[in-house]
Amino acid sequence: ENLQEAAKWGFKISDLTRKCQTLEEVFEFINYWDVERKNLPVATDGIVLKVNSLRQQKNLGFTAKSPRWAIAYKFQAERALTRLNKVTYQVGRTGAVTPVANLDPVQLSGTVVKRASLHNADIIEGLDLHMGDMVYVEKGGEIIPKITGVDKDARSFMLGEKVRFIVNCPECGSKLVRYEGEAAHYCPNETACPPQIKGKIEHFISRKAMNIDGLGPETVDMFYRLGLIKNTADLYKLTADDIKGLDRMGEKSAENLITGIAQSKTVPFERVIFALGIRFVGETVAKKIAKSFENIDDLQQADLEKLVSIDEIGEKIAQSILAYFANESNRELVAKLKEAGLQLYRTEEDLSGYTDKLAGQSIVISGVFVHHSRDEYKELIEKNGGKNVGSISAKTSFILAGDNMGPAKLEKAKKLGITILSEDEFLKLIS
Numbered sequence: 486e487n488l489q490e491a492a493k494w495g496f497k498i499s500d501l502t503r504k505c506q507t508l509e510e511v512f513e514f515i516n517y518w519d520v521e522r523k524n525l526p527v528a529t530d531g532i533v534l535k536v537n538s539l540r541q542q543k544n545l546g547f548t549a550k551s552p553r554w555a556i557a558y559k560f561q562a563e564r565a566l567t568r569l570n571k572v573t574y575q576v577g578r579t580g581a582v583t584p585v586a587n588l589d590p591v592q593l594s595g596t597v598v599k600r601a602s603l604h605n606a607d608i609i610e611g612l613d614l615h616m617g618d619m620v621y622v623e624k625g626g627e628i629i630p631k632i633t634g635v636d637k638d639a640r641s642f643m644l645g646e647k648v649r650f651i652v653n654c655p656e657c658g659s660k661l662v663r664y665e666g667e668a669a670h671y672c673p674n675e676t677a678c679p680p681q682i683k684g685k686i687e688h689f690i691s692r693k694a695m696n697i698d699g700l701g702p703e704t705v706d707m708f709y710r711l712g713l714i715k716n717t718a719d720l721y722k723l724t725a726d727d728i729k730g731l732d733r734m735g736e737k738s739a740e741n742l743i744t745g746i747a748q749s750k751t752v753p754f755e756r757v758i759f760a761l762g763i764r765f766v767g768e769t770v771a772k773k774i775a776k777s778f779e780n781i782d783d784l785q786q787a788d789l790e791k792l793v794s795i796d797e798i799g800e801k802i803a804q805s806i807l808a809y810f811a812n813e814s815n816r817e818l819v820a821k822l823k824e825a826g827l828q829l830y831r832t833e834e835d836l837s838g839y840t841d842k843l844a845g846q847s848i849v850i851s852g853v854f855v856h857h858s859r860d861e862y863k864e865l866i867e868k869n870g871g872k873n874v875g876s877i878s879a880k881t882s883f884i885l886a887g888d889n890m891g892p893a894k895l896e897k898a899k900k901l902g903i904t905i906l907s908e909d910e911f912l913k914l915i916s
């Protein structure tokens with residue numbers, strides 16, 4: 486209904502959507518379009534299935550990255566056969582090194598493909614890739630095509646040199662490392678490897694981090710090339726005079742940019758922690774850290790034991806935080822950011838809404854809710870010091886139950902004598 490309404494307002498809405506009632510109908514739709522899509526005027530690689538009920542959407546909620554009520558179904562990708570000429574390597578903002586196959590140009594799903602991702606050393610090894618090999622290229626859901634196989638029969642009379650993953654960073658020459666449990670190789674030179682420096686600044690200014698208006702990757706790249714910024718703290722030293730007159734930078738936009746940078750000083754602690762770009766510290770972990778430490782100094786001085794005692798922080802994240810602060814340049818950078826006036830401390834506002842009313846309690850959420858989504862209830866439990874657990878056991882303190890609680894759960898709760906609270910009772914409890 487929302488889509489139809491939007492269409493009435495003049496938005497371009499696909500008229501190929503369909504409301505399905507059963508899984509059979511869903512597959513019918515998929516199978517039909519797997520063939521028919523080739524007659525569409527645009528390239529397609531799949532179908533998006535969405536839960537139609539807004540109430541169910543609300544209850545399903547979101548993960549940190551995507552909605553739980555929408556999922557993509559990908560069609561079998563088209564593939565083409567072509568020759569591998571060269572393998573080059575790209576260094577990303579995290580220092581992760583991606584091998585790229587350079588190929589003889591080949592037509593694939595309507596475009597000419599010349600380069601494809603090889604992902605990591607294990608993939609190259611698994612393919613037993615040699616220079617000059619005839620390789621299968623596929624265009625999946627990603628924009629960048631990938632190599633999925635080698636035509637070994639085509640090797641009959643000449644075999645090129647085996648592709649070996651590089652040992653040193655192509656950008657700065659540092660020896661690459663591989664962290665335990667990770668498929669990628671990394672350049673460890675976080676503070677002086679050019680793509681990593683630019684990447685850190687880009688991450689720092691991004692919407693979910695410091696959200697600096699008017700500053701995008703191209704501008705960062707230009708400032709970096711001109712030597713105006715060498716790290717995130719340098720942003721706060723820029724003046725309108727420094728940047729006006731530069732490419733596409735009029736007086737007005739220069740001033741707006743400087744204002745935008747100054748305004749970012751009010752960004753709350755949790756987002757500043759996220760903005761630092763410590764490996765493995767995403768939004769969720771940054772929030773937990775901001776809640777557990779009064780300021781950045783406390784975090785910097787925390788030892789392994791203290792760090793792993795925090796919910797959501799395991800050994801891997803803790804080690805990464807320790808490694809970050811063990812690095813002299815990072816400590817200097819944090820000191821400069823502090824001097825610039827960023828909120829590297831918790832404010833009263835950050836703490837508002839937090840209580841210990843549910844301290845030490847394990848709470849199971851079950852059923853369908855009216856006032857808040859399941860995710861919101863989970864957050865409320867955590868904000869009030871409780872812990873949301875998945876299944877009912879003798880240790881469960883109580884069950885927060887909406888409508889249609891599963892009969893098996895209900896029986897188990899009764900058998901163990903566990904209290905069941907309604908939404909209203911729960912909200913009253915924490916109010």
Ligand SMILES: [Zn+2]
Nearest residue numbers: 654657672678
């Ligand atoms: Zn490097």
